[in-house]
Amino acid sequence: MFKEEPTTNSSISSAPSSSPTHPLLSKLYQSPIPTHPSSPQPDPEPDPTHITYNYSPRPIKDLPFLILFTLFVLSTFALGIFAIIKHNPNSSYASFYIYDEDTSSCYKPTQINHSVTFLSNFFLEKSHLLEILIWTLVITLVLSVPFGFSLLILLKHYTKYIVYGSLPFFVIVPIFLNVYWFVACTISSSCSQSFDLVYQILVLVFVFLVIGVVLWIFVANWHRVELTVKIIRVAANALSKNMGLFGVLPALTFGFVVYLVPVVVFLVFAKSNGKIVPRGKHEEFYCAWKQDGWVPAYYVLAIFTMLWSAAAMVEAQVYVISGTIAQWYFSKNDANLKRSLRSSLRNAFGPSFGTVCFSGLLSFFVRLVRSAVDNAKQDLPGIVNVILRCCVNTFMVAFDFLNEFTINLAAITGEAYCTSARMTYELLCRNLLSAVFVETVSTRVLSGISFVFAAIYGILVCAILKGAIGIGNDSYFVAAMAWLLLLLVLGFVVQVLDNVIETVYVCYAIDRDTGNVCKQEVHDVYVHLPISRNHISHSARTSLA
Known part of the structure; x- marks a missing residue:
């Protein structure tokens, strides 16, 4: 379908407009007006019609946002250290101070009684349950590592069986939990007294309606399940070739938590x-x-x-994933991928860290606006509420359209955020690909699979705690915590797979744009994705211009 050409080590290359591999709908941009030979030559504008992975050293991009982020961090730590040095150790005893009418001042009594009897009794009563909870969570955390790797291997080799085998459980597990909860609450006298039968029935019916909506979604998208299976298989295969990500990404998360600990300490001391x-x-x-x-x-x-740091860390992880997967995609030999993860880390926290900070700031700002509007909608009259929602939705759609895949392309080319956003938009427009759609069913299916695996594990934990250990109704709480912990770990695997799917999608678009076929197995799958009808008229006008 495409003519194969060797991959170059430049992020931007040139080719004549008469090249047979040049896409029909693409347009070569005219070169700028030539300058005098003696005058300094300006930096060439990136040509968005010819893109590949940039292996060469990258210049620093989005430097103002890097400086701004650094100033915020340094100011936070400097003032935090000042807060620790100047804190008042008597702040926690303010309620015990007594006013002296003679001196018109406050003084601290010589003895302060601290009532800790209630807390001591409470922890003594709950110590056994707390011990069981801690051991259950520790065992779950240890088991979550092989569970995550097993899920990835199963998705790589037995994708079809896992997906089709899990689909019935998307309905069976919620139905079982809903009916079990209803029967258990009806039988239990304490639950039935605190929760009337009418409300129990309403909750039961509501959950069944939600299950019906989920079932309808999968039935309506049943024709896309086979394509979803292939997309997940491709992503799992790409991720299995870069298993180092599962060591680096948790390490980045742990490092971020360590970075946050001093800030939390600063906030505690600042209050004093x-x-x-x-x-x-x-x-x-x-x-x-x-x-x-x-x-x-x-x-x-x-x-x-x-x-801002949290949002930047999320974008940095996406950058690392994208850079690593892109090097695998454009590489002709897997033996050359030993340093791909290292180079992605170096670029993410080096020349492109300003881009990462800028992307994180935009994402944080959008979430802040969305949250503020959602909270304000309750206090606004009808017509104002409608107008506000329309404006915000328009803004969110525009941002999602521009931001989707921007950080992925920035990781591939090393360009600045705004340049990457423009190049992404033009790249997808030229090739009739959507900027807001890869294959949304794959995300839902992966999330459903992780939910089913975690729910089955939670049910087994509950049965063991209730039958073998015999802690009664507290087993529901412990099992719910174990289910939540395993769901978070499997959700991390799913999130990485989602980022891999998006990165491969961008690399596939670059292949289509340049006429290359770097990974034939990817083209065999992604070529079946629906084209974006919104771009057809725009691309047609561009090709005729």
Whole structure:
């Protein structure tokens, strides 16, 4: 279907417009007006019609956002250290201070009684349950590692059996849990007294309606399940060739948690910056804690830095995944992939870290706007609510259209965020591919598979705790925590697979654009994805221009 050409080591190459491998709908951009030979030559604009992985050293991009992020982090740590040094150790005893009418000041009594009897009794009563919970979570965390790898291997070799075998459980498991909960609550006197039968029936019917909606979604998209199976198989195969990601990505998450610990400590000590002062109310004086004026501003700074850092870390992980998978895709020999993960890490936290910070800031800002609008909709009248929702939805659609796959292409080419967004849009438009659709069914199927695996494990844990150990109704809580922990771990595997699917999609688009076939097995699958009808008229006009 396409003519195979050797992959070059340049992110942007040139080719004549008469090349037989050049896509029909693409358009070569005119070169800029030539300058005088003695004048300094400007940096060439990237040609979005010829893209491949950039193996050469990359220049620093989006430097202003890198500097801005660094200033926020340094300010947070500097003021946090100041908060620790200047904190008032008596802040936790403010309620015990007594006002002295003679000196018009507050003083600390010589002895302070601390009532800890209630907490001691509470922990003594719950110590056995806490021990069982800790051991269950530790065992679940240990078992989650082989579970995750087993799921990946099964999806690589037995994708069709796993997908078709899991689909019935998407309905069976929720039905079983819904009926079991209803019967158990009806039989239990304490549950039936606190939860009336009418409300139990309403919840039962509501859950069945939700299950019906899920079933209808899969029935309506049944014709795409076979394509979904192939897409998941391709992603699992690509991920299995880059297993080092499962060591690096958790290490990045752990490093981010270590980075957050000092910030949390700074916030705790910042609260202790102030003094205990007398206050009067109705001619009665008492002692109260007065916080320093700079503390609320520091809270805003530190929390904003934490949220921006979290968003940037998510984008950095996507960048690392994209760079590693792209090198596998464009490589002719898997033996050359030993340093692919290392180079992706070096680019993500080196020249492209400003791009990562910029992308994280935009993602955080969009989530903040969406959350603010959702909270404000309840307090707005009808017509204002409708107008606000329309404006916000338009903005969100525009951002999703531009942001989708941008960080993936930035990891491939090393370009700045805005340049990558423009190149992504033009790349997908020229090849009639959608910027907001890869194969959404694959994401839902993978999430459903992880839910089923975790639910089966949770049911087994509950049966063991209730039958063998005999902790009664507390087994439901422990089993729910084990189910949640395993679901988070398997959800991490699913998220990595989703990022792999998106990266392979971008690489496939680059192949179509340049007329190459770097991975034939990918083309055999992704060629069946639906084209974007919205781009047809735009591409036709571009080809005629």
